[in-house]
Amino acid sequence: GDSVTQMEGPVTLSEEAFLTINCTYTATGYPSLFWYVQYPGEGLQLLLKATKADDKGSNKGFEATYRKETTSFHLEKGSVQVSDSAVYFCALSRGGYNKLIFGAGTRLAVHP
Amino acid sequence: EAGVAQSPRYKIIEKRQSVAFWCNPISGHATLYWYQQILGQGPKLLIQFQNNGVVDDSQLPKDRFSAERLKGVDSTLKIQPAKLEDSAVYLCASSMIQGSGNTIYFGEGSWLTVV
Numbered sequence: 001g002d003s004v005t006q007m008e009g010p011v012t013l014s015e016e017a018f019l020t021i022n023c024t025y026t027a028t029g030y031p032s033l034f035w036y037v038q039y040p041g042e043g044l045q046l047l048l049k050a051t052k053a054d055d056k057g058s059n060k061g062f063e064a065t066y067r068k069e070t071t072s073f074h075l076e077k078g079s080v081q082v083s084d085s086a087v088y089f090c091a092l093s094r095g096g097y098n099k100l101i102f103g104a105g106t107r108l109a110v111h112p
Numbered sequence: 113e114a115g116v117a118q119s120p121r122y123k124i125i126e127k128r129q130s131v132a133f134w135c136n137p138i139s140g141h142a143t144l145y146w147y148q149q150i151l152g153q154g155p156k157l158l159i160q161f162q163n164n165g166v167v168d169d170s171q172l173p174k175d176r177f178s179a180e181r182l183k184g185v186d187s188t189l190k191i192q193p194a195k196l197e198d199s200a201v202y203l204c205a206s207s208m209i210q211g212s213g214n215t216i217y218f219g220e221g222s223w224l225t226v227v
Contacts, residue, residue: 004154036218043116043220044155044203089154097167098143098207098214102154 002027006090006103013080013110021075021106023064023090031094033057033066033073038087038105047075047088080110114138116219118204124225130192133222136185137206144181145216146189147203155203161187194226 007022025031035047035057048057053068062077073090090103117136125131137144142163147155158177160168163184172179176195181187191198201221207214 044205044218046215046217049215091154093216097160097162098216099157099160099168100145100147100155100216102156104152104154 002031002092002094002101004090004092004101004103006088006106009087009105009107011106011108013108015082015110015112016079017110019075019077019080019084019108021088021090021108023073023075023103025071025073025090025092027071027092027094029094030068031092033064034091034093034100035062035064035073035075036089036091036102038089040086044089080108082110082112084108085110116204116206116217118202118219118222120222121220122223122225124227125194127196127226128193130190131194131224132188132190133202133204133224135187135189135204135219137187137204138208138217141206141208141217142184143207143209143216144187145203145205145207146179146187147205147218149201149203149221151200158189191224194224196226199224199226 003026032051034049036044037047048059050057050066056065064075087105089105091100144161146158149155158172161181179189203221205218207216
């Protein structure tokens, strides 16, 4: 069945460091791919998405490119801030019912 | 625009007791989801409604969990009797329409602890 695999956390970075969180997926057909973020004490928020191969999603300085050849959707940010500390979830949806399948999440901690 | 509303935010119950969670989706959203998020894991879909009909409940433990969405608007998720392993955050979400790629909006969740 469909699945999403993320790099394990926690990821600990200093402010202004470069961030990469790896995400790979297994799915038949052409899923849509998402990154959601969960700040402490809050619900899941959509960070960015891409709905077809080679699409790049971007938001708040974060980017991810849908790579069908490597079945990946890695999240990147050039310069992280303390306020980016959160748990990041990679997810996919496929088919007409738009059911999201999530990875286990990666916790990011950014220190001043 | 108001987001997805959930209540209660926190609940502690003893095992074998019952609990109910309520969700009000974003106005006009036809699709409603209930997800279970166990600590340290990603959310898992329990049930999905399209208007007031169920389109996917394949991972809902039907011997103890039930959900309804009367009139195609708000929804209730019930657990009876609760087990220790039901301790989790129960997330309600909604989207305007079905179809891969449409944005799904989540509520803040209802945190359940079963002791």
